[in-house]
Amino acid sequence: xxxxxxxxxxxxxxxxxxxxxxxxxxxxxxxxxxxxxxxxxxxxxxxxxxxxxxxxxxxxxxxxxxxxxxxxxxxxxxxxxxxxxxxxxxxxxxxxxxxxxxxxxxxxxxxxxxxxxxxxxxxxxxxxxxxxxxxxxxxxxxxxxxxxxxxxxxxxxxxxxxxxxxxxxxxxxxxxxxxxxxxxxxxxxxxxxxxxxxxxxxxxxxxxxx
Numbered sequence: 001x002x003x004x005x006x007x008x009x010x011x012x013x014x015x016x017x018x019x020x021x022x023x024x025x026x027x028x029x030x031x032x033x034x035x036x037x038x039x040x041x042x043x044x045x046x047x048x049x050x051x052x053x054x055x056x057x058x059x060x061x062x063x064x065x066x067x068x069x070x071x072x073x074x075x076x077x078x079x080x081x082x083x084x085x086x087x088x089x090x091x092x093x094x095x096x097x098x099x100x101x102x103x104x105x106x107x108x109x110x111x112x113x114x115x116x117x118x119x120x121x122x123x124x125x126x127x128x129x130x131x132x133x134x135x136x137x138x139x140x141x142x143x144x145x146x147x148x149x150x151x152x153x154x155x156x157x158x159x160x161x162x163x164x165x166x167x168x169x170x171x172x173x174x175x176x177x178x179x180x181x182x183x184x185x186x187x188x189x190x191x192x193x194x195x196x197x198x199x200x201x202x203x204x205x206x207x208x209x210x
Contacts, residue, residue: 002030002044003030003031003032003045003046004029004030004031004046004048005022005026005029005030005031005032005046005048005049005050005169006031006032006034006039006045006046006048006049006050007019007022007031007032007033007034007049007050007052007172008034008035008036008039008049008050008051008052008068008072009033009034009035009036009051009052009054009055009064010035010036010052010055010056010060010061010064011035011055012033012034012035012038014052014055015033015034015035015052016033018033018052018054018055018172018197019031019032019033021172021197022050022052022172025195031050032045032046036064036067036068036071036072039072039141040071040072040140040141041141041144042141043141045141047139047164047166047167048166048167048169049072049166049167049168049169050168050169050170050171050172050195051064051065051068051168051170051171051172051188052171052172053065053171053172053173053174053177053184054172054173054174054177054197055174057176058174058176058177058180061173061174061176061177062177062180062183062184065171065177065184065187065188066184066187068187069187069188070150071140071147071150072140072166073165073166073168073187073188073189074140074160074161074162074165074166075161075162075165076161076162076163076165077111077134077136077161077163078109080109081109081111081136082163085113085136085163110132110134111132111134111135111136111161112126112131112132112134112135112136113136114126114135114136114137114142115137115138116138116142117142117143117144118137118142118143118144118145119144119145120145120146120149123143123145123149123153127153127156127158133156133157133158133159134159134161135158135159135160135161136160136161136162136163137160137161137162137163138162138163138164139162139163139164139165139166140160140162140165140166143160168188168189168192169193170192170193170194170195171188171192171193171194171195172195172197173194173195173196173197174196174197175196175197175198178194178196181194
C-alpha cells in the first residue's frame, strides 16, 4: 500500500518522529514523513497532508505554519475557470475537487494556466508577457521557485491557485502552539481540525477547530 497521508514538518527528521504518532491516530492510513521542501520536491507525495507544528518553540512553529500556508495551501481556481480548464483537458472532477473549488472565495474571471513545471525563467517570461496575474498550476509542487522569487512575483500582483490543491486533514500541534491558535488560525482553512500532541500517548487526541 502506498502512502496516503503526508506528515509535513519543519524538518524531515522531526517529521519521521511525528509521522509515527500520526499513524497511531490514523490506523487505516499509510503515513509518510516529509519536510516542507521535500514534499514540494516530490513527484508522487500524497495529496492529503497533516501539518505538524509540534517541533519547537511557539515562534518557530508559527513561522512553519506561515511558510506552509504561503507555499503549500494554495486554493483551487474559481468554479467557472476550473470547469473551463476541465473541458479543455477532458477531465472529470471528483467530489473532493468540486468541494474545494466551491470553497474558494476567489472571483477571478481570467487566469493564466501554466502546465508542467514552473521555474524562474518561465515565471519571468510569463510576467513580461503581461496578461492575468491569476496563475493556475497543477499542484504547488510544480512551482520550483526560491522564496525571494515568489515574493517578487507577489509584489507584481501574481496570485496562485492549483488544480490539485493539497488537502489539509489537520494541524498536529503542541499544547503551546494550540493555546496561541488566535495568532495563526487564519493561516489554515476554517474548521481545520487541530490535534493536540500529548507526551506518552497519541491514541486519543483532543480536537479543536481552528
